Amino acid sequence: MENLIEKSAEQIKDRIQFWFLKYFNKTKTDFNGSEIFTLFELLNAELRAELKKRLNLYPNEIPVLVLKISKSEFIINTTKKFVRIDSDSTEIIDYAEFEWHNGYKSFVVDKEKKIITKHDGHFAEFGLRKTNGEIIYWKIPTGVPGFGFWNVTKKCELIGRKFITTE
Secondary structure, three states: OOOOEEEEHHHHHHHHHHHHHHHHOOOHHHOOOOOOEEEHHHOOHHHHHHHHHHOOOOOOOOEEEEEEOOOOOEEEEEOOEEEEEOOOOEEEEEHHHEEEEEEEOOOOOOOOOOOOOOOOOOEEEEEEEEOOOOEEEEEEEOHHHHHHHHHHHOOHHHHHHHEEEEO
16 A cells, blocks of 8 residues: 655645646646636636535545536536536536546547647537546546647546545
């Protein structure tokens, strides 16, 4: 069994933000919260408050990243879990249950235009594999935002596997 490393929620938040900024090769000031995949703290105050009501946060849990799917659907990375919120429901995958991404399901938007997942402006089913082998599919953007989400959040398995949150 691996040794768990004690980290505060703030330290885990900083680590997730580091992965995010490193992937995009930008600084926090390069973002303003209007991006499809962005830092939660940069969202406008009204949207942050609305989303926090639905996140069921633990006392020391911090929302860090948000992937905007639509005006009413979001995937939020907190310091403990993935949370998919839409107008009707909330789904949670704890990082301790997260093993890896399975990537995009193949899809064809338009055979003549040959649109693929690397093109911005489309959506495709994206698999998150749990440690029990179950694969949960969530619709996420393709192109830069989707690949950013994929590359940054694949590291969240480290949080579930190696980190224990201290109060």
